[in-house]
Amino acid sequence: MRRGAIYGSLPVPLELNIPFTRVRRTVYFGLVGLTTLGGTLMMTAIVSAQGLTLLECVILALFVPTFACIVVPFWTSVIGFVLRVSGRDPVTLDVTGSLKRPLPRGQVRPRAIPKTALVIPVHNEQPELVMARIEAMIQSLRKVTLETDSVHVHLLSDTRIHSIAVAEVERWMELQSRYPDFPIHYRRRDLNEGRKAGNVSEFCERCGYDYDLMVVLDADSLMTGEIILHLMDLMEANPDVGLIQTLPLPALQRSLFGRLVQFAGALYGPVLAFGQAFWFGDTANYWGHNAIVRLRPFRDHAKLPVLSGRPPMGGQVLSHDFVEAAFLRRAGWRVIFVPDAAGSWEEVPGNIGAYSRRDRRWAQGSLQHLRLLKGERLHPLSKVHFLLGAMTYISSLLWLLILVAGTAYVLMPSSHGVTVAPPLLIKAPLFSLLIFTGSLLFLPKIFGLIACLSNDRDAFGGALRIVVSVVTETVFSVLLAPVMMLSHARFVVEIMLGQSVGWAAQDREGSDLTWREALRTARWPLAVGLLWGGTTLLLSPLFFLWMSPIFLGLILSVPLVRWTSLQSFGLRSQAAGLLLVPTETAPSDEIIFVRAAKDALSVEHDSTETEANGHYVRCAYTTTPRKSYHV
Structure with a gap:
């Protein structure tokens, strides 16, 4: 352990005492259970008014888990909202800020700096942007620490495209020449065993004994x-x-879709995250990046199993992060989520097509977690994380089934030979249930809005712009929800049918989709919307109006996918003062630096770069790196 010094507005170390852990979880899950029970009783009264038919039993069986899936985030956001507006830390329940008692700017204090590795695994990424993010973090670290040789950067490449690999070395050597006093290491593997998790695991086995801590970053991470x-x-x-997990907020988005996701994450995300940290306690989750881990226990206890059988449900675990957190907790190590630690960002896919491709991989990994529910000595809350992660995708299939069953319930002839009238006309209890369900879905947005207006309105562009932006985001989320529901339902069916997914580079920057690409992305939602909506309109125009939010999103899916992918639409919304977030109104130095790099790369691409087979290409030359290793 080395001695060093830091200066600036930095937090004083504080013990993370988590009081009333059992009480917190008892209250939380009690509220979830009681609310789910209440909704179930309401639904039972509705469908059994004239006796239960087989179809009504199916609807009720589908309703219970789907309703529970919206109750869980609702009560999480309620608790998070109370903590946010009361100024309480979600972990310690102290007054917010007790973890962050700042020193006066420029004041120096001695402290022990543990040997720490900043680990960035990459796979066919754009080298310029990866290095720009690394450089921004190096510059930021140099501002707050007088000793940088205790913090080493390790770029762990699994890149398979030769031209990109050569460009990585080129950019790495340029970066190293600008910061000769900052240890920056580069390593590329020949065999990509274990994908990203295997990449990090290999580093832990090879170099982990030299470090106390490891900050895990994605290629698009910035801290x-x-x-x-x-x-x-x-x-x-x-x-x-x-392990300590931060809340990485989306940043640096340009397309309309990206800015919608970015705005929702910045406005609603903290409220939900505060609630999660409250009931997570010492058994939080891990999202695979923007987190710090203690290397020895991570190396010793977080090794991933190889599931029996063939993919998609067998083989290597795709979503490694949940499992690694569960194994650490099983070994007795606390896993903490600190959502109020500002300065942690990520980027998201810029269009629905790229977003869905990422979700397809996550869906397979999440469903694999179901096989670990019987794992020995796993903490019960770790199993809850597994189950909730899988239900993120399974619930979409259940919602689709309940909507189809509900349509059949209304349109099919009853046992008396007549068609059931639309429930809007005859069943007041259903009206109450719909209002109840709608409140569970939309109140979290209201909580985020109120919390923002109370504390951060200027950072989001002012009260009026915030309200208009919330309305805009809500309209798009309602329209896009059935598209995502259908996509997730299809993913689950594909996995159940044995279709696995490969490992391709993520489309982090996104691109403007053509009409043909939009049609290819949304062809299934469009077809389902036309068939389902057309049949309903033919048999019951009134019920078609009742279901119009679902049908409208599906039928308009192609233009929605196309228009939301456009960077011009995103930039226009920003120029109009809509969907603004703090990283746009008051960007940090790190954000400004990376944004400038993205702008420069965009100009360079317009003038000199080409696309070949869908991959990023640069002029390649061979070189022998000075501080690299190859395995």
Whole structure:
């Protein structure tokens, strides 16, 4: 352990004491259970008014798990909202800020700096942008620490395209020449065993003995030097903590879809995250990036199993992060979520097509987690994380089935030989249930809006712009929800039928989709919308109006996919003051630096770069790196 010094507005180490853990979870799951029971009783009264038919039993059986899936985030957001507006830390329940007592700017204090590796696994990424993010973090760290040789950067490449690999070395050597006093290492594997998790695991086995801590980053991750040192402080002050996860907020989005996701994450995300941290306690989850881990226990206890059988449900675990957190907790190490630590960002796919491709991989990994529910000595809450992660996708299939069953219930002749009238006309209890369900779905948005208006309105463009942006985001989320529901339902069916997914580079930057690409992306939602909606309109125009939000999103899916992918639409919304977030109104130095790199690369692509077979290409030359290793 080396001695060093830091200066600036940095937090003093504080023990993470988590009081009333059992009480928190008892209250939370009690509220979830009682609310689910109430909704189930309401639905039972509706469908059994004249006796239960087989179809009504199916509807009721589908309703219970789907309703529970909206109750869980509702009560999470209620608790998060209370904590946000009351100024309480969700982990310790102290007054917010007690974890972040700042030092006056420029004041220097000695502290022990543990040897820490900043690990960035990459796979066929754009080297310029990867290096720009690394450089932004190096500059940020140099502002807050006087000793940088205790923090090493490790770029772990699994790149398979030769031209990109050569460009990685080129950009790495340029970066190293600009920061000769900052240790920056580069390694590329010949065999990509275990994908990203295997990449990080190989580093832990090869180099992990040289470090105390490891900050895990994605290729699109960005963190400030302050938050990195804050995490190091917390790990030092809490030797029984094995992993601390931050809340990475979406940033640097340009397309309309990306800015919608970015706005929703910035406005609603903190409320939900505060609630999660409250009931997670010492058994939080891990999202695979923007987190710090204690290397020795991670290396010793977080090795992934190879599931028996063939993919998609067997073989390598695709979603490694949940499993690694569960294994750390099983070994007795606390896993903490700190959502109030500002300065942690990520980027998201810029169009629905790229977003869905990422979700397809996540869906397969989440369903694999169901096979681990019987794992020995796993903490019960770790199993809850597995189950909720899988239900994120399974619930879409259940919602689709309940909507189809509900349509059949209304349109098919009853046992008396007549068609059941639309429930809007004859069943007041259903009206109450719909209002109840709608409240569970939309109140979390209201909580985020109120919390923002109370604390951060200027950072989001002012009260009026925030309200208009919330309405805009809500309209798009309602229209896109059936498209995503159908996509997730299809993913689950494909996995059940044995269709696995490959490992392709993520489309992190996104691109404007052509009409043909939009049609290819949304062909199934469009076909289902036309068939389902057309049949309903023919048999019951009134019920078609009742279901119009679902049908409208499906029928308009192609233009929605096309228009939301356009960067011009996103930039126009920004120019109009809509969907603004703090990284746009008051960007940090790190955000400004990476944004400039993205702008420069965009100009360079317009003038000199080409696309070949869908991959990024640069002029290649061979070189022998000075501080690299190859395995």
